[in-house]
Amino acid sequence: MSGEEVVSVDRDSEAIVRAILKMAEDRANAIRREAEKRAKEIIESARREAEEILRSRRERAEREMREEIARKRSAAEVEANHVILMTKSDLLREFFRKVHEKLAAIADGQEPGWNYEEILVKYSLEGANILGEKEVVLMGREKDRALLEKVAKRLGEKGIKASVDERTVPVIGGVVVRDNRDERRYYNTFDGRLRAYREAKEIEIIGRLFEGV
């Protein structure tokens, strides 16, 4: 091989080697670019997923917070209603306690504006009339026995024969009128009247006690 031929072979091999290495570098660069692209996609996908997780957690936390607020508000309103209801109930109880006390005071003759004997006469006559009897027996409190005797006498003056029962009734005041055979009774007691009044008028009383508030 001549000197010229040796030089030519060296040049050819150098060119081939460069070409091979160039192709390898290109391929390597393509592999790296592809990997970087894929890595970027992975990170972006993770960020989107993370945003979705955070949005979902935030929505859930807000919903739970709103529910908690609604629960607390509702509990406060229940408590508020309870406070008002209890107050009204206490006041109504106090009101009827005072009415009860006043009726007891009237029956004990402690209220100057009221004549208990006249009340008993009126109630007894009313009872006798409703029973349609000309002869009746009066029943009342133990401490009203003497007064009922007087009432019986006064009924006699009005044409009704009345006597006082040995038995007594545990009432605030008033009278129970019965026929001789004790087959029919007419209850004209303060207790009964108050009970009937309350059943009929309690709502009206509540309105009058609290209206305007």
Added chain:
Amino acid sequence: MPRLVEAIMEAEKEAAKIIQEAEEEAKRIIEEAEEEAKRIIEEAKNTPVEVSVMEDIEKEVREIVNRARAKAEEFRRVASERMDSLVEEVVREVLEGEWGGSS
């Protein structure tokens, strides 16, 4: 000619090495990205969430109950003012009205 073949074989060996290194680097890049992705998602799962609810419910609850208490006081005041005269009226109605009697 043997020198040419030898040079090409060397070059191919070198090329294979370059590509293998690139593939290893690509694998490492992907693994790092996957690790980072896991970290991002874990962080999203564990980061404390701030809720922007502006309502001060504790204050509102106190106000609701206090309003009810104030109203209850007003009921007491008004009822107390009216009670005695209403008692007189009701006692009269109970004793003189048509409430008596059951037979």
